[in-house]
Amino acid sequence: MDNEWTHKTVLLNEAVDALFADASATAGGTYVDATFGRGGHSRLILSRLGPEGRLIAFDKDAEAVSEAARITDARFSIRHQGFRDLGELRPGSVSGLLMDLGISSPQIDNPARGFSFRFDGPLDMRMDTTRGESVADWLATAEQQQIAEVIRDYGEERFAVPIAKAIVARRQERGPVSTTTELAELVAGAVKTREQGQNPATRTFQALRIFINAELEELQQALEASITVLQPRGRLAVISFHSLEDRIVKQFIARHSREVYDRRAPFAAPVAMKLRSVARIFPSDAEVAANPRARSAVLRVAERTETI
Known part of the structure; x- marks a missing residue:
């Protein structure tokens, strides 16, 4: 595979640390890297998993899927699908779910993909x-x-x-x-x-x-699916790179982090909250200095509540 274009994973340790906050769940848990990219997050997740652990990755970019084929770990599998298909996973089966939104450096820097105005190339921009x-x-x-x-x-x-x-x-x-x-x-x-x-x-x-690429619609679908596939105390970690994405993630977590009362039935029990907001994390000054593309990133972390 052509290695001309390299990628520096943003908020690598912070995102994976957020997923593994419950140490008791790491040994045999199932984790999802919903946007494999070039595999930086996936490789670190695999290093944290026990022998019975499992990592499922998604990516609709064929080049990312080819990169994933280099991982020979039996605990790992890759799906050539966008993360809108997260709902195909078994309900309540996922211990941690990571979404690293946006595009990777190899996609930006390859003129043939047409993502960047810095290079002359065909005006394509399709992820898949x-x-x-x-x-x-x-x-x-x-x-x-x-x-x-x-x-x-x-x-x-x-x-x-x-x-x-x-x-x-x-x-x-x-x-x-x-x-x-x-x-x-x-x-x-x-x-x-x-x-x-x-x-x-x-x-x-x-x-x-x-x-x-219908990115915002796909993000909304994936977030809704996360509620279903996460097990109690399972972690959701989402890295956004622009305000449109981050607004959707912020509002989604806020909406599901409170009890919902039905005004038409004032004496009915409220619908229990489904998430607990955990953290908002930004790249360090050192990371931004080493990788300017990290400067707009924000990581939001939430945890599935005990009751499903």
Whole structure:
């Protein structure tokens, strides 16, 4: 396998430590790395497991699945699936569940994947290149209003309308945008001002990647599934890299960390809370200095309550 692009796992020890807070459950527990990536978290989890332990990993990127094949530990298995499929696991069977959201450095740094405006490459951005349509395919037919809504909603981009107009005008004049450089240049021409140090295309690329991979919808599905598959006192650890993801995780944990009363039945017993919020953890200054891509990361940890 090509090792040209390397990956530094963010919040490696902090995330795995959070999963193994209950030492009595480690020996024979089943753990899930819902986003294998390049396996940094998975390898550390395996080092903590006892002989009867088990680790199940998920990833919809075929390159990540190929990397996982290098792990020969019999306690480990990989599924070529997104973490929206966590609900396929047996209810109450998981001792710890880790989700490391976003994209890995090899995905960003490989021009052929089309995730970054820093390299010229095909405008793809699919996590799973074996299925679905690329960003270029979608931009070739999408309505201007659709494009603007995606860039505004998923990128929080205030110049979404001018950017969408520029993409559609280019399509009508010279054909669809097909490369990362073409898109970045179009965005730069449409964006009037930008925060110091940020490329004008940053928010647009983020928005299109999130949209084409249905990342936020998949996150919501995976979080809901976590409630079902976690055993009592099982830990949920989620690493987010931007505000849209973190808001979903924060609100999910908060919603399930309180008793719910039915106002239509004031004397009925409340629905018991399902999670207990445990921690919010940020990378250390030393980690950010060594790996600038860690600077926006936040780890939220919750624990399944005793009653299911």
